[in-house]
Amino acid sequence: MATSWCFTLAIFVVILLASPNASLATMNVIDKCWRGNPRWRNQRQQLATCSVGFSGKMTNNIGKGVIRYKVTDPSDDPLNPKPGTLRHGATMIKGKVWITFKRNMNITLQRPLLISSFTAIDGRGVNVHVTGAGCLLVYQATDVIIHGLHIHHCKSQPPSSVMGPASKVIPLGQMDGDAIRLVTAKKVWIDHNTLYDCQDGLLDVTRGSNDVTISNNWFRNQDKVMLLGHDDGYLRDRNMKVTVIFNHFGPNCNQRMPRVRHGYAHVANNFYQGWEQYAIGGSMRPSIKSEANYFIAPKLGNKEVTWRQGNRQDKASWKFYSVGDIFENGASFSSQTGVGGAKPFYNQEQNFKVADARSVSELTRSSGVLKCSRTLRC
Numbered sequence: 001m002a003t004s005w006c007f008t009l010a011i012f013v014v015i016l017l018a019s020p021n022a023s024l025a026t027m028n029v030i031d032k033c034w035r036g037n038p039r040w041r042n043q044r045q046q047l048a049t050c051s052v053g054f055s056g057k058m059t060n061n062i063g064k065g066v067i068r069y070k071v072t073d074p075s076d077d078p079l080n081p082k083p084g085t086l087r088h089g090a091t092m093i094k095g096k097v098w099i100t101f102k103r104n105m106n107i108t109l110q111r112p113l114l115i116s117s118f119t120a121i122d123g124r125g126v127n128v129h130v131t132g133a134g135c136l137l138v139y140q141a142t143d144v145i146i147h148g149l150h151i152h153h154c155k156s157q158p159p160s161s162v163m164g165p166a167s168k169v170i171p172l173g174q175m176d177g178d179a180i181r182l183v184t185a186k187k188v189w190i191d192h193n194t195l196y197d198c199q200d201g202l203l204d205v206t207r208g209s210n211d212v213t214i215s216n217n218w219f220r221n222q223d224k225v226m227l228l229g230h231d232d233g234y235l236r237d238r239n240m241k242v243t244v245i246f247n248h249f250g251p252n253c254n255q256r257m258p259r260v261r262h263g264y265a266h267v268a269n270n271f272y273q274g275w276e277q278y279a280i281g282g283s284m285r286p287s288i289k290s291e292a293n294y295f296i297a298p299k300l301g302n303k304e305v306t307w308r309q310g311n312r313q314d315k316a317s318w319k320f321y322s323v324g325d326i327f328e329n330g331a332s333f334s335s336q337t338g339v340g341g342a343k344p345f346y347n348q349e350q351n352f353k354v355a356d357a358r359s360v361s362e363l364t365r366s367s368g369v370l371k372c373s374r375t376l377r378c
């Protein structure tokens with residue numbers, strides 16, 4: 001009798017350990033850092049130590065004086081945000097804020113949502129959908145974490161005013177309808193979000209934004225997916241450095257995964273489930289290192305991963321290259337790439353080991369918003 005009970009327990013434990021989203025061995029370096037911790041719910045801020053790439057570790061978001069703020073009210077008042085709403089937590093609280101959500105909720109933004117410096121939005125454990133006007137805007141701010149949100153059906157917004165940091169009303173210009181837009185933002189980590197079906201694009205990094213890591217997100221159903229660099233004339237974006245890792249692009253993405261102007265992008269270990277026009281490209285002599293990605297070309301149409309705009313001289317001075325990428329379904333990566341490689345030159349806290357491209361489908365399997373069970377690992 002006792003033996004059979006033990007046996008049943010043993011089987012149960014084996015099933016728990018083998019449950020599909022709990023295998024540490026197949027997690028990427030960011031996930032491995034926190035998802036194996038069964039106490040992650042009580043130790044949420046540990047997440048900030050897990051980022052890699054150009055954002056570096058997000059340790060300015062944690063430590064002494066962090067205010068824990070829980071969103072309890074899905075409503076939105078852009079000029080007079082009520083306590084308990086996401087907008088109140090993201091704009092009205094001074095210093096370091098770690099925002100979580102009390103329950104599943106759908107938030108329809110009435111206007112774009114400004115996120116102030118030293119703010120972490122942490123949607124783990126619940127299902128939070130953000131839609132409406134805007135949507136998220138990091139404007140002249142630093143040290144921002146956006147984790148675990150579904151953001152979709154974001155619509156354009158004509159010039160308007162919203163409540164901003166330090167309870168000051170801020171006039172905003174036209175917003176095109178992107179899920180997340182960074183404008184002159186620094187040290188930002190965007191991880192495990194699911195982004196789709198927005199009016200303009202899904203993620204724009206513009207106007208001198210820098211030190212950004214975009215990881216573990218799922219981008220789908222979109223024409224223009226990701227823009228890095230404001231416009232051809234915006235020379236300050238020459239200093240821009242962005243890391244794009246462990247993301248899943250597709251299905252139904254057309255172009256800009258990403259489109260880069262001027263700056264530097266390290267695009268590694270991403271899973272590309274087709275494209276229409278192209279996957280990675282740009283203009284104004286950007287530097288792009290495409291490393292150990294898994295490119296599956298669309299069945300019909302354009303098989304070429306890259307797209308480069310500019311005259312011949314321009315194109316010749318690009319630093320655009322592919323290392324260790326895998327090409328399926330006839331995908332190709334044009335090797336007429338000008339003067340050759342540019343390494344990311346990460347410092348110690350940004351550095352990470354790029355995995356073999358053959359493991360990319362495994363490493364990106366849980367991209368987008370994670371399903372975390374209440375009692376187990378995430």
Ligand SMILES: *[C@@H]1O[C@H](CO)[C@@H](O)[C@H](O)[C@H]1NC(C)=O
Nearest residue numbers: 074103104105106107127129
């Ligand atoms: C959010 O909206 C979806 C439909 O878009 C609905 O299925 C879901 O129940 C809603 N969730 C909440 C918490 O209201």
